[in-house]
Amino acid sequence: MAKSKPSPLPSGTLIGGYRIVKKVASGGFGVVYQATGPDGETVAIKEYLPASLATREAGSLLPQVAPEKLSLYRLGLKSFFEEGRSLAQISHPSVVAVLNFLRENETVYMVMNYLEGASLQDFIIVARDQKAEKIFRESTIRSLFDEILRGLRIVHQHKMLHLDIKPANIFVTDDNHSVLIDFGAAREVLSKEGNFVRPMYTPGFAAPEMYRRDGVMGPWTDLYAIGACMYACMQGYPPNEATQRAENDRMSTALKRLRGSYSDNLIEIVEWCMATDPDKRPQSVFVLQKELNSADELRYTKLSIGDKMRLQLDSVVNETKKVALRVTQFGRQVS
Amino acid sequence: MRYSITQDSHIGGRRLNEDSVGHVSTERSLLLVVADGMGGHPKGEVASKLAMGVVFDLFRAKAQPELPDVALFLQDALMQANEALVRYARTEGLSDSPRTTLVAAVIQDGRITWIHCGDSRFYLLRDGAVFAKTLDHSLLERDRQLGRPPASQLPGYRNALFTCIGSETRPVFNLAGPVALRGGDRVLLCSDGIWSVVEDANLAHALLGKKIKQAVPQLVQQAIRLGGPNGDNASCIALAWGDEDDFLPTSRHDFAASHGQGRAIGRA
Numbered sequence: 001m002a003k004s005k006p007s008p009l010p011s012g013t014l015i016g017g018y019r020i021v022k023k024v025a026s027g028g029f030g031v032v033y034q035a036t037g038p039d040g041e042t043v044a045i046k047e048y049l050p051a052s053l054a055t056r057e058a059g060s061l062l063p064q065v066a067p068e069k070l071s072l073y074r075l076g077l078k079s080f081f082e083e084g085r086s087l088a089q090i091s092h093p094s095v096v097a098v099l100n101f102l103r104e105n106e107t108v109y110m111v112m113n114y115l116e117g118a119s120l121q122d123f124i125i126v127a128r129d130q131k132a133e134k135i136f137r138e139s140t141i142r143s144l145f146d147e148i149l150r151g152l153r154i155v156h157q158h159k160m161l162h163l164d165i166k167p168a169n170i171f172v173t174d175d176n177h178s179v180l181i182d183f184g185a186a187r188e189v190l191s192k193e194g195n196f197v198r199p200m201y202t203p204g205f206a207a208p209e210m211y212r213r214d215g216v217m218g219p220w221t222d223l224y225a226i227g228a229c230m231y232a233c234m235q236g237y238p239p240n241e242a243t244q245r246a247e248n249d250r251m252s253t254a255l256k257r258l259r260g261s262y263s264d265n266l267i268e269i270v271e272w273c274m275a276t277d278p279d280k281r282p283q284s285v286f287v288l289q290k291e292l293n294s295a296d297e298l299r300y301t302k303l304s305i306g307d308k309m310r311l312q313l314d315s316v317v318n319e320t321k322k323v324a325l326r327v328t329q330f331g332r333q334v335s
Numbered sequence: 336m337r338y339s340i341t342q343d344s345h346i347g348g349r350r351l352n353e354d355s356v357g358h359v360s361t362e363r364s365l366l367l368v369v370a371d372g373m374g375g376h377p378k379g380e381v382a383s384k385l386a387m388g389v390v391f392d393l394f395r396a397k398a399q400p401e402l403p404d405v406a407l408f409l410q411d412a413l414m415q416a417n418e419a420l421v422r423y424a425r426t427e428g429l430s431d432s433p434r435t436t437l438v439a440a441v442i443q444d445g446r447i448t449w450i451h452c453g454d455s456r457f458y459l460l461r462d463g464a465v466f467a468k469t470l471d472h473s474l475l476e477r478d479r480q481l482g483r484p485p486a487s488q489l490p491g492y493r494n495a496l497f498t499c500i501g502s503e504t505r506p507v508f509n510l511a512g513p514v515a516l517r518g519g520d521r522v523l524l525c526s527d528g529i530w531s532v533v534e535d536a537n538l539a540h541a542l543l544g545k546k547i548k549q550a551v552p553q554l555v556q557q558a559i560r561l562g563g564p565n566g567d568n569a570s571c572i573a574l575a576w577g578d579e580d581d582f583l584p585t586s587r588h589d590f591a592a593s594h595g596q597g598r599a600i601g602r603a
Contacts, residue, residue, distance in 0.1 A: 002084040003285070006030075006049050007118065009047070016104055016107075017037070017038045018036065018045060018111060020033050020035050021033065021034040021042075022034050030049035031049055032046050035111075044112065044115070045111050046109065047108075047237050048076070048080040048107045049107060053073045056121045070298060080108055081108055084108070087103065094150050094151025095179065097113045098111070099112060118172060119169070124232055128237075133261065134261050135235065139241055141230060144172075146293070148226070149285050149292070150289075161218070162222050164205075165205065165222055165226060166202045166204075167232055167233075182185075204228060205224075205239075206225035206242060207221045207225065207243075208243075219285060223273050223282050224273060224274055224278075224283055227270045228274060229279075230290045231274065234261070238275065239254070240254075259300075259302065263298035263300055266298075336363070338574050340549060341551040343551050343552050343570050345555050347558075348567075349566075350562045352568045352570075353372030353435075354369070354370070354372070355368070355370045355568045356369045358572060361399075362400050364402050364443045367441075367524050367525070368439045369437075369438050369526055370384075370387050370437045371527065371570070372384075373496075373499060377424075379434070381433050382501055383436075385419055385433070385435075386416035386417075386419070386435075386500050386501070390439055393412045401442065402443060406440065409449070412439065412450075413506065413508055416437060417505075420500060421501065427441060432502065438469065440457055446512050446514060447516055448512035449510070452498055452499060453472055453499050454473050454494075456527075457469045457523070458521075458538060458539075460520055460522070460523060460541075464539050465536075466520075469509065472496055472507055473494070474486065475492060475498060486521060494527070517577075518576060519575075521539075521542040521543055521575055522573065523538060523571055523575075525569075525570065526567070528567035528569035529569050529571050532558050532562050541553065542573055547574070551572075
């Protein structure tokens with residue numbers, strides 16, 4: 001049976017001068033609420049309450065933590081606190097702002113800007129369903145990522161990595177700004193079991209080094225995810241998972257299909273960011289920004305008839321391979 | 336594997352919800368279950384929960400992360416669920432054992448295999464219609480298959496089953512598949528509280544080409560409305576195969592990694 005999630009705080013609860021309005025989301029780390037501040041302003045409050053470590057009965061304020069989970073709970077709390085403190089130092093319109101930090105009810109609360117709008121993922125899905133030739137215009141993609149990269153650069157300057165950049169964590173506000181959200185508080189520590197730490201990742205957006213024990217993560221790891229987000233903005237779908245690319249990399253074929261719809265420069269930038277070898281990617285946000293802003297005259301290479309035929313042939317061959325594989329696997333099972 | 340799943344269950348007009356519905360998965364294998372505890376025997380709600388629990392436990396033990404043999408797993412799971420109920424009746428000193436229907440489906444390698452015992456159903460919906468479904472182990476369905484008129488006109492006749500999970504006699508079951516899934520396919524497992532009031536064609540209409548996240552609760556509400564004030568429990572789980580929800584949530588590595596603490600905010 002699935003464990004029940006900890007109950008959210010009831011509306012009207014006061015947390016250090018902020019009044020809870022309602023729960024807006026919950027995740028592995030805890031709960032996010034909409035709340036009203038002392039001056040009547042609307043804020044978002046993130047409460048540390050990991051479902052894997054703590055429970056809370058309906059109507060109760062204090063979480064219950066089993067004695068054997070207490071050390072992990074405290075470790076996660078410390079990490080959540082540190083994340084908040086780090087984020088609080090960053091003041092940039094493209095990074096979610098931490099306004100306040102509160103200790104109450106034996107847990108910690110992060111008070112943040114309340115954003116109104118929708119995630120980039122929501123925008124991609126809506127655009128995709130309209131079946132237009134392009135998901136987004138090139139100029140839209142460029143200006144959106146220009147903003148996000150400005151924010152990410154500051155994050156990296158503060159010696160932090162986001163490590164879960166994806167369309168769901170890029171928020172597009174109703175006044176047309178993009179903001180990097182969810183710095184996944186203490187998420188690795190939370191999933192610690194035994195003596196091992198299990199990092200979190202999102203298939204398609206996680207760089208190959210995030211799948212390796214000895215993988216060295218750096219700005220290039222976040223930039224892989226940036227490339228993957230751009231890819232999703234162009235294709236309408238996330239790229240293949242890094243593990244799948246290691247077996248059979250269809251990236252260059254997939255990108256070739258976009259030629260003509262998007263400039264060669266943008267397609268090359270995505271390919272660069274998403275290089276499987278971390279050394280072959282842009283090593284800093286600055287280098288990537290420079291390339292993204294350098295293209296003054298964009299070249300669009302249309303596919304020749306020969307190219308189109310080769311692409312078509314390629315998919316036929318690949319389909320056949322898949323069918324053949326399935327048949328042999330099936331045969332093996334029967335025998 | 337790209338899919339989305341939604342499940343819902345409603346007590347209807349009854350005193351107890353004896354249906355159990357759930358799913359469990361690894362990165363390469365997925366199991367869906369619906370069980371409908373039988374009235375007229377003790378503890379129907381225990382029966383369906385217990386049977387589903389046994390099936391889930393076996394899946395967790397065997398799917399590493401793939402089941403070595405899907406068909407064998409489904410048969411073992413069904414038989415073990417049966418044994419668990421009979422054992423439960425003995426240890427609890429019940430004069431009669433709790434009983435339940437069971438329908439379970441496994442998706443692995445893009446193919447679906449399913450098993451059922453009783454009158455909870457499996458549907459595979461494709462291209463606007465029912466592509467495959469189970470045939471109930473009911474007296475009424477047997478009459479139909481033998482081409483004879485129903486042996487009884489009594490209202491309870493529709494619910495009479497000739498086999499179930501939890502009886503001392505060996506359960507009768509049907510195993511079917513594997514069928515390769517196609518993008519856009521919908522899989523539905525449901526209790527009779529759904530299919531007895533919503534026709535097959537309407538099931539396909541309710542689920543195909545829609546976000547199942549919205550469609551499933553609507554289907555259950557529809558069944559409850561049609562079932563009336565004394566209506567049966569209505570439960571179902573539906574799966575949309577393919578791109579409906581292709582942006583996946585953040586996951587946790589299932590390998591044991593050993594790098595430092597608090598790397599979520601790593602050092603740049």
